[in-house]
Amino acid sequence: MFSVGKRRVPVGAPAAVGSGLIAMALGALVAATAGGGLGTGNGLGGAYVALLLGLIGTALGGRALTRSRHTR
Template identity: 65%
Template sequence: MTLIAAQVSAYTMSAGRIGSIIAGIVAVAGIVIGVLALRRRTRRGSTAALTGGLIATALGIAVAATADGGLGTGNGLGGAFVAIALGLAATTLGGVGLRRAH
């Protein structure tokens, strides 16, 4: 038995797409904060980047786990994969920043 997900319009904002967008924004913010924290060697910025990265990764995993269908079905699966990758990058930057801040 095959499960076929209904296609949605390119402009329809599903819950998965919104979750992926939010996770992506948090991940990009974590990356920016992480880079700035590495430059300035601040513990506060590194902690913020680490936290943002973990939140973005967790949200991306949640969206990917609950997506019905594959890529291109409008459930935010592609955005979830991008958010996971960016979240891991932000987490890494935050971890390196914390290590250097000590």
């Protein structure tokens, strides 16, 4: 958190949401363009992991944003 005047602005939660959305978008792009299946070296396994972790990061960041707005 950092202060803007008397108001404290959370930094971690919006960063988690943004990073999660980017991870999901890039994971979907790699999954859509990868030729072959798992184990062929095209990064399909990593794309699935990026989609899963991006979804988790977005959900947790959204939850943190919601909680920070309710406590004010």
